[in-house]
Amino acid sequence: MKQPCPYQQALDLEWTAILDISLATVAERAGVSVSTVSRIVNGETRRASPETVARVLRAVEEVGYRPNSVGRALRTRQSQVVAMLVANLDNPVMATIASSTEAALRNAGYVMILCDTHDRADLQDEYLEAMRSQLVCGFVLVAAVPSRVLSKLCHERAPLVFVTRRSPHGVGAFVGIDDRAAGAAVAECFVSDKRQRLGVVLPVHSSPAAKARVAGFADRLAELGVDPRTVRHEMGEGTSHLDVGYDAAHRIFEAGPVHDALFCLSDQIAYGVHRRARERGIEIPEACSLISIDGSPLNAWIAPWLCSIQIPYANYGEEIVSSLKCVTAEETAEDRILPIQMASYYGPIAKD
Amino acid sequence: MKQPCPYQQALDLEWTAILDISLATVAERAGVSVSTVSRIVNGETRRASPETVARVLRAVEEVGYRPNSVGRALRTRQSQVVAMLVANLDNPVMATIASSTEAALRNAGYVMILCDTHDRADLQDEYLEAMRSQLVCGFVLVAAVPSRVLSKLCHERAPLVFVTRRSPHGVGAFVGIDDRAAGAAVAECFVSDKRQRLGVVLPVHSSPAAKARVAGFADRLAELGVDPRTVRHEMGEGTSHLDVGYDAAHRIFEAGPVHDALFCLSDQIAYGVHRRARERGIEIPEACSLISIDGSPLNAWIAPWLCSIQIPYANYGEEIVSSLKCVTAEETAEDRILPIQMASYYGPIAKD
DNA sequence: CTGAAAGCGCTTACAG
DNA sequence: CTGAAAGCGCTTACAG
Numbered sequence: 001m002k003q004p005c006p007y008q009q010a011l012d013l014e015w016t017a018i019l020d021i022s023l024a025t026v027a028e029r030a031g032v033s034v035s036t037v038s039r040i041v042n043g044e045t046r047r048a049s050p051e052t053v054a055r056v057l058r059a060v061e062e063v064g065y066r067p068n069s070v071g072r073a074l075r076t077r078q079s080q081v082v083a084m085l086v087a088n089l090d091n092p093v094m095a096t097i098a099s100s101t102e103a104a105l106r107n108a109g110y111v112m113i114l115c116d117t118h119d120r121a122d123l124q125d126e127y128l129e130a131m132r133s134q135l136v137c138g139f140v141l142v143a144a145v146p147s148r149v150l151s152k153l154c155h156e157r158a159p160l161v162f163v164t165r166r167s168p169h170g171v172g173a174f175v176g177i178d179d180r181a182a183g184a185a186v187a188e189c190f191v192s193d194k195r196q197r198l199g200v201v202l203p204v205h206s207s208p209a210a211k212a213r214v215a216g217f218a219d220r221l222a223e224l225g226v227d228p229r230t231v232r233h234e235m236g237e238g239t240s241h242l243d244v245g246y247d248a249a250h251r252i253f254e255a256g257p258v259h260d261a262l263f264c265l266s267d268q269i270a271y272g273v274h275r276r277a278r279e280r281g282i283e284i285p286e287a288c289s290l291i292s293i294d295g296s297p298l299n300a301w302i303a304p305w306l307c308s309i310q311i312p313y314a315n316y317g318e319e320i321v322s323s324l325k326c327v328t329a330e331e332t333a334e335d336r337i338l339p340i341q342m343a344s345y346y347g348p349i350a351k352d
Numbered sequence: 353m354k355q356p357c358p359y360q361q362a363l364d365l366e367w368t369a370i371l372d373i374s375l376a377t378v379a380e381r382a383g384v385s386v387s388t389v390s391r392i393v394n395g396e397t398r399r400a401s402p403e404t405v406a407r408v409l410r411a412v413e414e415v416g417y418r419p420n421s422v423g424r425a426l427r428t429r430q431s432q433v434v435a436m437l438v439a440n441l442d443n444p445v446m447a448t449i450a451s452s453t454e455a456a457l458r459n460a461g462y463v464m465i466l467c468d469t470h471d472r473a474d475l476q477d478e479y480l481e482a483m484r485s486q487l488v489c490g491f492v493l494v495a496a497v498p499s500r501v502l503s504k505l506c507h508e509r510a511p512l513v514f515v516t517r518r519s520p521h522g523v524g525a526f527v528g529i530d531d532r533a534a535g536a537a538v539a540e541c542f543v544s545d546k547r548q549r550l551g552v553v554l555p556v557h558s559s560p561a562a563k564a565r566v567a568g569f570a571d572r573l574a575e576l577g578v579d580p581r582t583v584r585h586e587m588g589e590g591t592s593h594l595d596v597g598y599d600a601a602h603r604i605f606e607a608g609p610v611h612d613a614l615f616c617l618s619d620q621i622a623y624g625v626h627r628r629a630r631e632r633g634i635e636i637p638e639a640c641s642l643i644s645i646d647g648s649p650l651n652a653w654i655a656p657w658l659c660s661i662q663i664p665y666a667n668y669g670e671e672i673v674s675s676l677k678c679v680t681a682e683e684t685a686e687d688r689i690l691p692i693q694m695a696s697y698y699g700p701i702a703k704d
Numbered sequence: 705c706t707g708a709a710a711g712c713g714c715t716t717a718c719a720g
Numbered sequence: 721c722t723g724a725a726a727g728c729g730c731t732t733a734c735a736g
Contacts, residue, residue, distance in 0.1 A: 022712090022713055022714085023713065023714070023715095024713080032722075032723085033722065033723045033724075034713090034714080034715095034723090035715080035716080035722070035723055035724080035725095036721090036722060036723070038713095038714070038715060038716085039715090039716095039722095042715085047721070047722090048721065048722080049721060049722090052721080052722085066481055066484070066485050067485060067713085067714080068426075068485055068487070068712090068713050068714070069482075069485045069486050069487075069714095070422055070425045070426045070431065070485075070486065070487050070712085070713075070714090071426055071712070071713030071714035071715090071728090072713075072714050072715075073422045073714090073728090074420075074422045074423055074426050074712090074713080074714070074727095074728050074729065074730085075713075075714045075715050075716085075727080075728050076714080076715070076728080077728065079422065081465070081486075089447065089450065089451035089454065090448070090451055092444065092447070095441065095444070095447040095451075096442070098441065098466070099441035099442055099447075099468060102441065102466060102467065102468050103468060106467075106468075111465050111467070111482060111483075111486070112465065112466055112467075113433070113463050113464065113465050113466075114450070114454060114464055114465075114466040115454065115458075115463065115464075116451060116454050116455060116458075129418055130421075130463060131463075132418070133418050133419060133420055133421045133422075134421050134422065134433075134463070135420070135421075135422050242653055271650075271653045271654050272653065274653075274654065275652075275653050275654075275656075278656065298623075300627075301594055301623045301624065301626075301627050302623050302626065302627075302654045302655055303654055304627075304630065374728090374729055374730085375729065375730070376729080384706075384707085385706065385707045385708075386707090386729090386730080386731095387706070387707055387708080387709095387731080387732080388705090388706060388707075390729095390730070390731060390732085391706095391731090391732095394731085399705065399706090400705065400706080401705060401706090404705080404706085419729085419730080420728090420729050420730070421730095422728085422729075422730090423712090423728070423729030423730035423731090424729075424730050424731075425712090425730090426711095426712045426713065426714085426728090426729080426730070427711080427712050427729075427730045427731050427732085428712080428730080428731070429712065705736105706735105706736085707734105707735090707736090708734095708735090708736105709732100709733100709734090709735105710731105710732090710733095710734105711730100711731095711732100712729105712730085712731090713728105714727100714728085715726105715727095715728090716725100716726090716727100717725100717726095718723105718724095718725090718726105719722105719723090719724090719725105720721105720722085720723090720724105
């Protein structure tokens, strides 16, 4: 039988000792069994007499009882912890998704373990194993890469939600946008702006999502009567998209402003292109307009020269959590495709 | 006695069932007791015969055993999880700190639960309670506010590390910069640039750290022969520092460019001021130079007009983890004051 | 060198 | 309406 360690015995050195206010402590104080206390603190109040309920709740109050999540997790074989694996936390887009997911999880009663996989399959696997051993109740993967453990989890029908990039192993829920449509929207913009000498700036190694954006762009251009073969595709090297844009633009601007419009696959790429243009003395957007995808709120403040398709990253959190609830309940979660919106160049704030 | 559930019995519906590869499974396979397996997987190999060790390790390999962190945490009353409470994840500074801390924790064998307190004392308390019930082995608080539970933890000598802002209750380790020195560095800049009509842009509600920056600025100005009373202090309203800068600059620029240099307490405030200047047609930095504190790497890309004291946020993670190790080991952790560095306006990248 | 046993805090059939 | 008991997976004195 457990010997509850009374409050006073807590050593200065053992700060966790104070958590020794367990069900047993409450039970002893209320003069009932731990079973009864457990039921009552879990809201199973109708199966107990009103007096007992009152007595237990008072005891809970008096000793300041807080349930131990670890004990419960071990018993139920499931915690209230969700694992969030992100390819690159330094990327503001992923940081925004992480932030909104954290808030949505909290509202739903969960907490989030956040892991940065640095886009590496080995780290992703390491984290997936570690998270499973934490008995997490679900996995959220932002921009996942294919990997051994991930494939295993997919086949075990683990509760997985993929964000931004679809499951590399075919199974799992998805939250994101219609990447082809986003590319198409950019094409429409260029054509309605009567831009003639078009270019696309993309990373050397691009994900399926990135490829879909480019394909949607090209297809819509063709539909609008522009031969996609006249469009220049310039790939940039670099770990961050900032570098990618900067690197690609180096070649693009070599011969001066021969292009009058560039499709940048992300805001960060556009920032990189812009820096190069600045250093080359090319006016943006006058000499060459830039359209990207992301629509960071920061653009209104420090990148007013950028036109960007807006992706509602701040709303991803609640969609992710809804999706997670579906997959946890073994329901087949349909894809959640969020709406995108064209953003214009930024003038003064409206209220001004 | 436990009945290990063999691999094959795992239902499709119960994906966690696969974790039923426990010490008992390994023990059975290796023909030894769980005690022995436990010791060996924990590296206690010299107390066992070489043959046993080999047999156990082979069994571990064969069944694909991974220790269950929850079982261990319950038993040892301590997990390998660290709680990170951040005042505002949307703030890029805090996102960078979170990101670097995640990496440092991983290298040290920990994982991080990330919580966004939105600068609210009630949420901070809620999270602190929840994290304690997860048996986290330490707390990292970025820009903590005073609160009931935090005060309790401080007095219990819980393993606490405070980042950016010192402990509001006096006890706990600290990682950050010398805020007075940062303010003083800005003052030196202004004086050596021969700026005459100075201003400070700060939030209406400023933390002790913010006040220290302003005080350091004023004191150094006085030492350099500038009467601090000639400096205008303009406070801006807003939840984000972007709004703060934008709001304050509305009044600052009302009468045109009467100031030739503004000290912005953070990069975000500077962005807000810059947007207002742009809308007013005031040239930055020609008509009015801006110096801020933070030195975000993004400045080089999209805010070349900004001069900013650089704080090494990307190095905070390892300092935080070192500090955490001290406080966990009950050593008295001294403050860790990181060096700051003046950043200049950004020209082309050097290699270019 | 190895194992039986106790127990971390919790939940949940089951019996009464 | 309530409680005794088993057990989640692990660690760790203790005995042999």
